[in-house]
Every structure is written in C-alpha cells, then in structure tokens.
Amino acid sequence: MSGVLPTNGQRDRRHTIELFDLYKSFNGTPVLNGLSAGFADDAITTVLGPSGTGKSVLLKHVVGLLEPDEGEVRVFGQDIWKLKKDARYEIRKRFGVLFQDGALFGSMNLYDNVAFPLRKHTEKSEAEIREIVMDLLREVGLEQATDKEPNEISGGMRKRAGFARALVLQPDVVMFDEPDSGLDPVRTKLLCRLIRKVHEQHGGTYVVITHDIASAHFLSDYIGMLWKGKMVHYGPAATAFDSEDPFVRQFLAGEPDGPLGME
Numbered sequence: 001m002s003g004v005l006p007t008n009g010q011r012d013r014r015h016t017i018e019l020f021d022l023y024k025s026f027n028g029t030p031v032l033n034g035l036s037a038g039f040a041d042d043a044i045t046t047v048l049g050p051s052g053t054g055k056s057v058l059l060k061h062v063v064g065l066l067e068p069d070e071g072e073v074r075v076f077g078q079d080i081w082k083l084k085k086d087a088r089y090e091i092r093k094r095f096g097v098l099f100q101d102g103a104l105f106g107s108m109n110l111y112d113n114v115a116f117p118l119r120k121h122t123e124k125s126e127a128e129i130r131e132i133v134m135d136l137l138r139e140v141g142l143e144q145a146t147d148k149e150p151n152e153i154s155g156g157m158r159k160r161a162g163f164a165r166a167l168v169l170q171p172d173v174v175m176f177d178e179p180d181s182g183l184d185p186v187r188t189k190l191l192c193r194l195i196r197k198v199h200e201q202h203g204g205t206y207v208v209i210t211h212d213i214a215s216a217h218f219l220s221d222y223i224g225m226l227w228k229g230k231m232v233h234y235g236p237a238a239t240a241f242d243s244e245d246p247f248v249r250q251f252l253a254g255e256p257d258g259p260l261g262m263e
C-alpha cells in the first residue's frame with residue numbers, strides 16, 4: 001500500500017486533526033483497526049473507501065461523538081479523550097459538521113435552524129444574528145426559502161441549509177458525511193461546486209467522506225483511502241488518480257477485479 005501515512009514516528013507534523021493508532025470494535029467486531037491519519041490543514045481532503053469500511057465511524061471519532069477503544073484523536077494538538085468533558089465541548093464548537101440528511105430541526109424554519117448555534121453559543125444580538133444568517137443563506141442560494149421547514153424543501157436544499165448551519169460559528173474544521181448521498185449527478189456537482197467556492201472564500205480544514213469518485217475528483221486537494229479500518233493511502237489528489245497501487249487504482253476506476261473484494 002502506498003501513501004504518506006503519519007505514523008507514530010512523525011508525531012511532530014502537527015496537523016489540526018491527527019489520529020494515531022485508533023482501534024474501535026462494536027460487539028467484538030473490529031471497525032477501526034490501527035488507523036493513523038493526519039488531514040492537511042486549510043485544504044479539502046476526501047476520505048474514500050468501500051461501503052461499511054468505517055468512514056462514518058472515523059468521522060464520529062474526529063468530532064468526539066465516539067471514543068476509541070485504543071489510540072489518540074488529537075485535535076488542535078490535544079488528545080480530546082484526555083480532556084475534561086467541558087474542554088472537549090469547547091473544541092467541538094470549532095467544528096462544523098454536515099451530516100447526510102443535513103440533520104436540521106424539523107420543527108424550525110431554515111432561518112431558525114441556521115440561527116440556532118449562534119443563539120445557543122454566542123451573546124450576539126438578533127440584529128447581528130440576522131446579518132450573519134442571511135449572508136450565509138444567500139451564499140448557499142437559500143435566501144428565498146428562509147421561512148420553509150425542512151420537510152417542505154428538496155434533499156439538495158436541506159444539505160445546503162445544513163452546510164450554512166455548519167458554517168455559522170466560523171469553524172476551523174468542517175466535516176461532511178457523504179454530502180452527495182441521495183442527490184442526482186447535477187445536484188451533486190452543484191453542491192461540490194458550492195463547497196469548493198465556500199472553501200476558497202473562507203479557508204479551513206475540510207474533510208469530506210464519500211464513495212463518489214466524481215465528487216472526489218472535483219473536490220479534493222488530498223485523498224485518503226480507508227480499507228478494513230486503516231488509512232491505506234493518503235496524498236495529493238493528483239497522486240491518487242495517477243497511483244500504480246493496485247487497491248487505489250481499482251477503487252478509483254470502479255473495477256470489479258483486483259485486491260478489493262466483496263468482503
């Protein structure tokens with residue numbers, strides 16, 4: 001397997017997000033199996049891998065929703081599971097997360113959904129909140145839909161609203177769990193274009209979990225590949241797409257024949 005893997009010997013690399021030797025099992029079945037990774041700062045990394053290989057589990061470890069059985073999740077240089085709960089919570093505020101369905105509150109309109117983190121975590125006035133929320137809703141093309149509730153809009157609009165909400169506290173890190181799931185190819189491309197545009201404007205460390213190769217091609221500065229609970233490749237996107245590694249080649253080409261089987 002090829003790639004630039006941050007191993008224990010490279011701990012001085014100091015990325016915003018670094019994972020060292022993570023193990024996680026559910027009911028005795030291992031999902032993360034000695035996973036180490038460091039995501040490039042101020043860039044978009046796409047994490048690709050076959051279904052069920054642990055991509056969402058990885059994301060939940062990074063944002064502190066799951067605790068590893070073994071290993072370290074270092075964020076901003078701190079092992080988040082060695083911190084007290086309050087300190088971990090403070091770090092989590094510097095993350096924006098876009099879950100698959102946008103994870104919006106069903107009983108709130110889009111305006112209130114996007115305003116929610118500002119009302120909960122800041123002392124800003126309603127006038128200040130209005131300016132920030134409307135700017136973001138405009139940025140994601142939803143300024144005409146502020147009064148709609150999530151069940152009144154399309155899946156693509158829900159994802160854009162979820163993206164606006166993920167950005168509202170000006171996060172240093174934004175994590176995306178399969179932003180393309182359930183979208184047709186045109187809406188997938190439009191969402192990817194929006195993600196790139198927002199990243200160009202605001203910067204930040206973005207990690208996108210997907211198994212859509214076209215999205216990875218369009219979005220990525222870096223590509224990580226997960227297989228059997230390990231990061232088996234990490235490097236600049238161009239390197240991945242030119243890789244001679246049989247696993248990377250097979251996955252990116254979508255070929256049925258190769259080292260990657262059904263198991």
Ligand SMILES: Nc1ncnc2c1ncn2[C@@H]1O[C@H](COP(=O)(O)OP(=O)(O)OP(=O)(O)O)[C@@H](O)[C@H]1O
Pocket residue numbers: 026027031049050051052053054055056057058211
């Ligand atoms: N909370 C949990 N309890 C038990 N098993 C879990 C839990 N979360 C995940 N798993 C299991 O861990 C494995 C990896 O799941 P995960 O959702 O991370 O896969 P994935 O790579 O994101 O897949 P997909 O691309 O299909 O979304 C699966 O077998 C799943 O059933």
